[in-house]
Amino acid sequence: MLARIKTFIETLSRDEAGVTMLEYTILIGIITAAVIGSVAYAGTWVTGKWTALTAKLT
Numbered sequence: 001m002l003a004r005i006k007t008f009i010e011t012l013s014r015d016e017a018g019v020t021m022l023e024y025t026i027l028i029g030i031i032t033a034a035v036i037g038s039v040a041y042a043g044t045w046v047t048g049k050w051t052a053l054t055a056k057l058t
Contacts, residue, residue: 013019 009022013022
């Protein structure tokens with residue numbers, strides 16, 4: 001499996017369009033990771049606020 005991935009990346013690196021596609025793929029991966037991290041943090045923050053609110057109401 002890793003050999004196929006290595007061969008695929010080597011093939012892309014020889015072609016300029018392939019290199020550009022690889023760069024955009026890496027960029028999209030970084031942006032996706034940042035969005036997932038932000039959503040996870042926001043979910044934790046909202047849960048904390050909701051818990052505090054319900055504690056004050058009871």
